[in-house]
Amino acid sequence: MRRIAIALALVCSLAGCRKKGGELGPGAGGAWLVGERGMMINVHADGTLSDYDLEIDEDLLDIACRGTDSVFVVGARGTFLRTFDGGAEWESIELGTRGALRSVAAASREYVVVAGDEGLFLSADSGTTWSTLATGSFASVTIDQTGDVIMALDRGGTVWREDRASALRPVFASFGAVALAMSPSGERAVVMGPGRTLWTSATGGASWQAVELGGSYDLRNAWIAPDGALLAVGANGVVLQVDAQRRVSVQRPVRADLEAVHLGPGGVGYAVGADGRVLQTLDDGAAWTPTSRAAPQRVLGVDQSYPPY
Numbered sequence: 001m002r003r004i005a006i007a008l009a010l011v012c013s014l015a016g017c018r019k020k021g022g023e024l025g026p027g028a029g030g031a032w033l034v035g036e037r038g039m040m041i042n043v044h045a046d047g048t049l050s051d052y053d054l055e056i057d058e059d060l061l062d063i064a065c066r067g068t069d070s071v072f073v074v075g076a077r078g079t080f081l082r083t084f085d086g087g088a089e090w091e092s093i094e095l096g097t098r099g100a101l102r103s104v105a106a107a108s109r110e111y112v113v114v115a116g117d118e119g120l121f122l123s124a125d126s127g128t129t130w131s132t133l134a135t136g137s138f139a140s141v142t143i144d145q146t147g148d149v150i151m152a153l154d155r156g157g158t159v160w161r162e163d164r165a166s167a168l169r170p171v172f173a174s175f176g177a178v179a180l181a182m183s184p185s186g187e188r189a190v191v192m193g194p195g196r197t198l199w200t201s202a203t204g205g206a207s208w209q210a211v212e213l214g215g216s217y218d219l220r221n222a223w224i225a226p227d228g229a230l231l232a233v234g235a236n237g238v239v240l241q242v243d244a245q246r247r248v249s250v251q252r253p254v255r256a257d258l259e260a261v262h263l264g265p266g267g268v269g270y271a272v273g274a275d276g277r278v279l280q281t282l283d284d285g286a287a288w289t290p291t292s293r294a295a296p297q298r299v300l301g302v303d304q305s306y307p308p309y
Contacts, residue, residue: 031262031270031304032087033278034060034073036297042087047280047291050293054081054090062260065305066106072127072300074101082127093127103140111147115140120152120160120168133168134160135282140179144186146162151189151205155181159191161205170269171205181222181230188228192219200246202228211246223269231285233258233271237263241285253288272299 017258033041038056040051040263060075073081080093080101095101099117106126107110114121115138123130123149132177157177162168163186189205192198196216201206207246218235225244237254239261256275261286263269267284276295279288 031264031302032063032071032268033272033295033299034063034075034301035272035276035295035299036060038075039297040073040293041295041297043278043280043291045268047289049278049291049295051296054089056092060301061100062103062301063303064104064106064112065303066108068305070106070126071305072104072106072112073305074104074116076100078116080127081103084126090182095121095130099137102138103142105141105143107143107147108145109147111143113141113143113150113152115152122150133162142180142182142189144182145184145193146186149182149186149204151182151186152179153177153191157193159189159205163204164189172199172201172208174199178243179219179221181224183224183226183228185226188224188226190222190224190230190232192222192232194218198222198232198242200224200228200230200242209246211242212247213240213248213250215250217250220258223263224263225263231261231263231269231271233261233273237273239271239285239288251288254290259298259300260302262302262304265306268304270302270304272302275299 031043036059038051038054044200058076058079062074064072069086071083078097081090083090083252097118101114101116103115110126112123117137119135120133120138121130139153141152152160157175158170159172161171174191177191182189189201197210219232220234222232227244229243235257237252239251241249256273256277258273259269261271269281271279278291281288
C-alpha cells in the first residue's frame with residue numbers, strides 16, 4: 001500500500017467558471033457548498049446564497065478550503081477542480097482516473113489528498129503532480145494542518161494512517177463505517193456510520209474508544225474540535241453532539257437527511273442536506289437556523305475558509 005506512481009496532472013481552464021460579481025468567494029466570509037450536477041454555491045456571512053455556473057454536469061462530492069483563496073473540489077468521473085484566487089477562475093485537473101473522487105483535504109504546506117473509488121492520491125504541490133498512496137476503494141480522507149499526518153477510510157471500514165515516520169498502514173477497523181474526521185492537529189479522530197456506536201481516538205489513531213450513542217443513527221459526516229468535542233450529522237436530520245467528556249446530545253432541526261457539516265471559528269458553522277437544505281449555527285451547534293433560501297439540488301459537501309494557519 002505504498003506510493004506506487006507519480007504523474008503530471010493535465011490542467012485545463014474551465015470556460016465560464018468565474019464567480020458572479022466582485023464580492024463573492026470564500027474570502028468574503030461564510031461557506032461554500034457543492035452538490036449534484038455541478039452545483040456550487042457561496043453562502044455569505046449573512047446567510048444569503050449566491051450561485052456559480054461551472055458549466056459542468058458531474059456531481060460534486062466534497063470541497064476543501066485552504067486559507068481564503070485556495071479551494072479544491074472533487075466529484076464524479078474523476079472530477080478535480082482548484083482555484084487560487086477565491087473562485088475568480090478555476091482549473092480542471094486530470095488525475096488519470098474515471099472513478100468517483102469522494103473526499104478531499106488540504107494542508108497549509110501545499111499538500112492535498114484525495115480519496116476515491118480507484119485509489120488514494122497525494123499531491124505536494126497543490127494538485128499539479130500526484131502520487132498514488134494506495135489502490136482500492138476509499139470513502140474518506142483527512143490531513144492535519146501541517147501535512148504530516150494522513151488518515152483515510154476505505155470502503156470496507158478500515159482506517160489507514162501515514163505520517164513522516166511510517167508508510168500507510170491500517171490502524172483500526174469498524175465494519176460499516178462510512179466517514180472519518182480528524183482535528184487540525186492530527187491528534188483527535190472519529191469514525192462513524194450507521195449504528196449505536198461511534199469510535200474516537202485521542203492518540204492520532206494509535207488507540208480507539210467506543211462512544212455509545214443511546215440510540216441507532218445513520219451518521220454521514222462529522223467535524224471534530226481540538227479538545228475532542230464533535231458534531232455529527234446524518235439521516236432524518238439528526239445532529240449529534242459529543243462533548244469533551246463524551247456526553248451525547250441529539251437534536252433534529254429538520255427531517256431531511258443531512259450529508260455534511262463544518263464548524264468554523266467563533267461558533268459559526270453549516271450543516272447541509274439531501275433536499276438542498278442549508279442550516280447555519282452561530283453558537284457551536286446549540287441551535288440551527290435555515291438560510292434564507294435552500295439550494296436547488298442535493299448538497300453533498302461544505303467547507304469554510306479562514307486566514308491561513
